[in-house]
Amino acid sequence: MKTTRTYTQTARAAAAEETRLRILGAAFELQTERLSSEISLDDVAERAGVSVQTLLRRFGNRAGLIEASIRYANEEIVDERRAPVGDREAALRVLVDHYERRGDFALLMLAQENSYDHVRQMSDAGKVTHRRWVAEVFAPDLDRLPADAAEQVLDLLVVATDVYTWKLLRRDRGLSRPQTERRMNTLVAAVLATATDPKDT
Known part of the structure; x- marks a missing residue:
């Protein structure tokens, strides 16, 4: 029983x-x-x-x-964006896949964030999630930098991989998915190439 x-x-x-x-x-x-x-x-x-x-x-x-x-929604997004740490190309492939699936939704939310409190909460959570993702995925590159330089590079990497960057390339320019991914890779590589490695100074 x-x-x-x-x-x-x-x-x-x-x-x-x-x-x-x-x-x-x-x-x-x-x-x-x-x-x-x-x-x-x-x-x-x-x-x-x-x-x-x-x-x-x-x-x-x-x-x-x-x-x-x-x-x-935040849990779903975190799961979809899981990517290998330190593997730039694989991480950006995962990210662009995510934007292909959710990018237009994210843009719709961002367009409403000043009109609805719950949408602002969702978009704020998404921004925090994105920054954490960048910090985690690029940790090997950021860890070799002084704290102040790492923070600046993190800011630039967040911009280079942001959904608006994807929108400018994919939606506004009308580039293909592979072209968009390659250009985002170029942006990330350029940011990291200009970062100062304290071991080299």
């Missing part, structure tokens, strides 16, 4: 978690397609295949759903 009860509780917990993730995934997907002002709880519930009551039971209200969706 105890085994049956435990199995039932585990199955319910798994089903509840699956529902939670489906709702968060639906909220995330809708934000990649529409302005935040155009997304209602009904829209999220319909996309997730649940009732609005289920949604409210899980997240309390719209604010609770938005807060949870911000955490969910």
